Amino acid sequence: MTLHAALRVQRAGFRLSLDLTVEPGEVVALLGPNGAGKTTALRALAGLEAGGAISVNGSTWDGLPAEKRPVGVVFQDYLLFAHMSVLDNVAFGLRARGTRKAEANAIALRWLHQVGLTEFARAKPRTLSGGQAQRVALARALATSPQLLLLDEPLAALDASTRLRVRSELGRHLIDYPGHTLLVTHDPLDAMVLADRLVILENGRVVQQGAPRDVVRQPQTDYVAHLVGLNFYRGVADGTEVRLDDGGTLTIAEPAEGPVHVVFPPSAVSLFPSKPAGSPRNTWQAVVSGIEQHAHTTRVDLDGSPAVLADVTTATVAELRLQPGDSLWVSLKATEIHTYPR
Amino acid sequence: MRSRLPVVLVLPAVVGLAFLLVPLAGLLVEAPWTSLPAQLFSTEVVQALRLSLVCASLATVVCLVLGVPLAWLLARSELPGRGLLRALVTVPLVLPPVVGGVALLLVLGRRGVVGQHLDQWFGISLPFTTAGVVLAEAFVAMPFLVISVEGALRAADPRYEEAAATLGASRWLTFRRVTLPSVMPGVVAGTVLCWARALGEFGATITFAGNFPGRTTTMPLAVYLALETDPDAAIVLSIVLLLVSVAVLAGLRDRWIRT
Numbered sequence: 001m002t003l004h005a006a007l008r009v010q011r012a013g014f015r016l017s018l019d020l021t022v023e024p025g026e027v028v029a030l031l032g033p034n035g036a037g038k039t040t041a042l043r044a045l046a047g048l049e050a051g052g053a054i055s056v057n058g059s060t061w062d063g064l065p066a067e068k069r070p071v072g073v074v075f076q077d078y079l080l081f082a083h084m085s086v087l088d089n090v091a092f093g094l095r096a097r098g099t100r101k102a103e104a105n106a107i108a109l110r111w112l113h114q115v116g117l118t119e120f121a122r123a124k125p126r127t128l129s130g131g132q133a134q135r136v137a138l139a140r141a142l143a144t145s146p147q148l149l150l151l152d153e154p155l156a157a158l159d160a161s162t163r164l165r166v167r168s169e170l171g172r173h174l175i176d177y178p179g180h181t182l183l184v185t186h187d188p189l190d191a192m193v194l195a196d197r198l199v200i201l202e203n204g205r206v207v208q209q210g211a212p213r214d215v216v217r218q219p220q221t222d223y224v225a226h227l228v229g230l231n232f233y234r235g236v237a238d239g240t241e242v243r244l245d246d247g248g249t250l251t252i253a254e255p256a257e258g259p260v261h262v263v264f265p266p267s268a269v270s271l272f273p274s275k276p277a278g279s280p281r282n283t284w285q286a287v288v289s290g291i292e293q294h295a296h297t298t299r300v301d302l303d304g305s306p307a308v309l310a311d312v313t314t315a316t317v318a319e320l321r322l323q324p325g326d327s328l329w330v331s332l333k334a335t336e337i338h339t340y341p342r
Numbered sequence: 343m344r345s346r347l348p349v350v351l352v353l354p355a356v357v358g359l360a361f362l363l364v365p366l367a368g369l370l371v372e373a374p375w376t377s378l379p380a381q382l383f384s385t386e387v388v389q390a391l392r393l394s395l396v397c398a399s400l401a402t403v404v405c406l407v408l409g410v411p412l413a414w415l416l417a418r419s420e421l422p423g424r425g426l427l428r429a430l431v432t433v434p435l436v437l438p439p440v441v442g443g444v445a446l447l448l449v450l451g452r453r454g455v456v457g458q459h460l461d462q463w464f465g466i467s468l469p470f471t472t473a474g475v476v477l478a479e480a481f482v483a484m485p486f487l488v489i490s491v492e493g494a495l496r497a498a499d500p501r502y503e504e505a506a507a508t509l510g511a512s513r514w515l516t517f518r519r520v521t522l523p524s525v526m527p528g529v530v531a532g533t534v535l536c537w538a539r540a541l542g543e544f545g546a547t548i549t550f551a552g553n554f555p556g557r558t559t560t561m562p563l564a565v566y567l568a569l570e571t572d573p574d575a576a577i578v579l580s581i582v583l584l585l586v587s588v589a590v591l592a593g594l595r596d597r598w599i600r601t
Contacts, residue, residue, distance in 0.1 A: 022383035046508050079505040083523040092519070144510060328556035 001057040003099055003148060003180045007044045009037070009051035016040050016051070016204040022148075022180040029183045029195030031339070033223055037204040038184040042150050045182065046071050056147055067096070070150075072141030076153040078133050080125035087112065087121040087137050091261040093144040111139035133161040138173060149174075149208075151183045169194060190214070200224055218261065218340050225263065231309055237339060245313040248306035251281040253334040260339040266299060268336035269310035272329040273320055282332040288324050291317070295313075298322075300329060373581055374574045383399075389556055390564035391582060397472065397560060398540040401479035401485075405536050408489040410529065414517065415489070417495035428492070430524065435485040442481055443549025443589035450477070475558050479540035487536040494528020516517040531594060537557070538590045542583065 001024050009016040016037040022028050030038050044052035047066035054061040061069050067309060072093070080089050091108035095101065112118050115135035125133060134154060139150060156161050171194050174181055183190050189213030191198055200208040200215070200223070208220040219225040235244040239254035243249050250262060262311045270276075276283060286304025293299075297311040300322060308330055320328070344503070355443045374381065381387060415421065416428050434442055441474055450457040460466040502524065506516040537555045544562040551558040553567065568576035 048504050048507065066504070067510050067512055069508075071508055073505070073508040075501070079499075079502050081502065081506075081520055081524075082528075092506070092511070096509055096511035096515055104383075135547070141510070285583060 001147075003054070003056045005045060007041050007051060007052040008053075009044055010042050011040075014040075014204060015092055016044075017236070018199075018201065018204070018206060019184070022182060024180060025193045026197065027183060027186060027256045028199055029191035030199050030201055031191045031227070032190065032201035033186065036201040038186070038201055038311040039152060040204075040303060041201070042073075042152050042182065042184050044151055045148065046073050049308055054058045064128050070072075070144075070146050071148045071150060072146035073150045074134075074137045074142060074152065074154050075186040077157050078137035080128075080133060080136055080140070082125055084125075085121065086117065086123050086125060087129070089125065089136060090140045090143050093140060096145060108139070108143055108195075109178075111143045112136075121229065122254065130158045131166045134158065134166055135169070138170065139330055142173075142177065145179075147160050147179050148177055149177060149181045151185075151187055152188075154183070155187065156185075170194065176257055186286045195260050196222075217338075219263065220261070220342070228237075230263045231269070232254055234342060235260055235262050240334070242339065244306050246306060248284065248304075250332070250337060251304075251334045252337045252339055256337070256339045256341075259342050261342045262337060264332065264337045266311040267297070268332060269308055269312075270331045271300065271302075271312055271316065272331060273319060275329050276331050282330075283335045284330050286328060286330050288322055289326065290324060301327070302328065308332075309320065349526035358513060362474065369370050369577060372416065375410060377574065380577060381575055382582070384575070386564065386568075386575070387579060387582070390559055390561050393472070393556070393559065394561040395477075395588050397475045397479055398537050398543075399562075400476045401540040402481055402533060402537045404476065404480040405484040406529075406533060407489045408538075409484050409532075410491055410522075413488045413495060414521075418491045418500070424531055431488050432485050434482055435489075439482050439543065439547075440549050441544030443478060446474075446546065446550045448477060450474075461507045469487060469550055470554065472551075472557055474519040475547055475560060478550040482537040482543050482546050483536040486539050487532040490532030490535060491525065491528050494525035495531075532563035533575075534590055534594055538587065538601055541586060549561040 003020075004052045005018070005020040007016055007018040007020065014037065018037070018041050020028070020041075021275045030041060032038050040049060043049040047061070047064060047075060053063070084092070087105060087108050090111055091104040094104035094107055099107070106280045108275075109118065112121055115138060117135055117139070120128065120132065120136075125136065128136065134157075153211055154267040155167055158166055164307055167190060174194060179331060183191065185196055196213055197211060198209060198215045199206055202221060208215060208224055208305070215224060217229055219230060219232055222232060233244045233246065233250075235242040235250070235258045237252070237258060238341075239257075240252050241249060242252055242260060244255070244262065252262075284304055286302035287310060288300060290301035290305045291298060292301070294311075296314075297325065298308045298314060298317045300312060302308050302310060310330065319341060320326070359456070381551070412431070416424060421427065447454065447469060449455050450460070452458065452461050452467055452469065457468065460468065468477060498521065502520055503516050506520045511519065542562055543560070545558060547558070548563055553559050553563050559567065561579055565576050565579045565583070568579060
């Protein structure tokens with residue numbers, strides 16, 4: 001029962017063209033920057049927006065309005081009905097689809113038990129914490145046993161500490177869910193942890209897709225490279241030399257030929273006040289353009305040929321007395337550079 | 343500390359305040375307090391008050407049944423010319439009520455475009471009846487309800503309706519179970535406003551329904567009538583209406599009187 005969707009939405013200045021397949025039990029994450037068309041895709045799948053040709057196992061949903069589609073949606077800010085109790089919220093979909101009240105309530109209670117919120121059945125949504133509201137929204141979406149579960153930035157409204165816990169809980173529920181799941185997010189961590197497959201959307205088109213492991217290793221666009229935190233270049237390889245499209249040349253350890261992508265982690269980059277002598281085969285001069293403090297490292301943005309991101313220790317920052325505008329020497333071991341054809 | 347308040351502003355402000363409050367105080371001062379209980383329970387007053395309350399309430403029901411769906415249509419549908427419709431709905435708000443009464447008479451009168459058919463086919467005649475009072479009041483009061491409910495609907499987040507749709511709710515179920523409860527404060531405010539306007543209706547009522555004690559003589563008409571014959575009775579009736587107005591204001595204080 002594979003779900004096939006061909007989404008085509010045309011709007012002033014924007015065009016979404018997305019072909020999607022989701023296997024039963026599979027979680028696909030639609031990842032992309034703001035304005036890439038992620039939410040439009042989700043709305044088209046839910047039937048809230050026209051423009052989707054969707055079929056599951058031969059039956060199509062194309063002409064169906066939202067209320068006739070076997071879809072459950074968890075919205076970014078949950079959209080729980082404020083005037084109803086938590087139980088009535090979860091039972092709403094069942095009641096709307098014609099289940100009798102007693103039975104609907106029993107099923108809703110079972111779902112509240114699943115997400116560990118039985119004692120909140122009579123509570124109003126406004127008394128819940130963000131994490132609890134998210135679980136109620138999930139229970140409400142799943143209570144009707146939809147074939148397709150759509151999650152729209154399900155963790156974006158939570159603070160950092162709650163997020164970690166809710167993310168792992170959500171992961172458990174998604175493993176139990178037998179239907180097709182599409183997760184829309186701009187947070188790479190959510191996508192990596194929760195999804196079996198990533199589909200990266202930019203400007204309404206798919207730019208890359210694959211298992212999280214492969215996407216992390218071999219990004220295809222600047223956006224993906226930025227997401228996974230790698231230095232990323234396009235170039236043309238000739239043996240152990242790669243001439244980069246935007247200027248500069250890098251020496252690599254494994255010989256390659258033709259057009260390639262070049263990646264290496266910022267942690268592989270070292271900075272020196274003067275030209276270093278010795279082993280590293282790549283050294284070039286660059287100017288500090290930005291400094292950003294992360295948890296235990298400092299990320300330095302350098303302009304040069306090529307421009308590069310470097311992660312250095314706080315000790316190095318102190319030693320070099322780093323300031324924007326400083327001119328430094330960048331050094332990079334050839335063995336740290338990974339290339340793959342484009 | 344700022345300098346003293348400017349006299350040019352304070353003086354007219356005080357005069358304005360007095361202008362609004364002195365007549366009301368005068369009403370209370372001039373009231374025949376000793377004979378008030380007897381007056382209050384005289385047949386005419388009780389009759390007029392009862393008729394007023396019944397007609398205003400029925401008119402409010404008519405406004406709710408027709409006005410809430412109209413407000414929904416104006417707020418949610420993608421009707422062409424919606425802006426024009428919205429403007430037209432508010433016309434009775436600014437129209438002198440007497441003109442409204444004349445218009446109703448022309449359409450629903452025994453010779454009117456609609457009225458003649460009602461009379462011929464069903465033997466129904468609306469002018470100069472209690473039903474006519476209800477119609478006249480509803481005509482004048484409905485815009486208050488429509489505007490209030492439409493404002494609430496436009497302020498309500500339509501994404502909740504989308505959420506209901508994804509859960510399988512039809513538009514009617516969504517309206518009943520999701521939209522309407524979320525705009526309830528607006529509906530209540532509109533209802534109270536509409537009821538108060540209907541209760542005080544004079545111009546359209548006297549034009550369309552006339553002045554027949556027990557049938558079409560509502561409180562405002564009774565006040566006007568009594569002023570000629572029995573000023574004390576007019577004062578008593580006025581005080582009753584004043585009390586009702588104050589009660590309405592008290593009921594809506596959270597919405598209107600904020601500090």
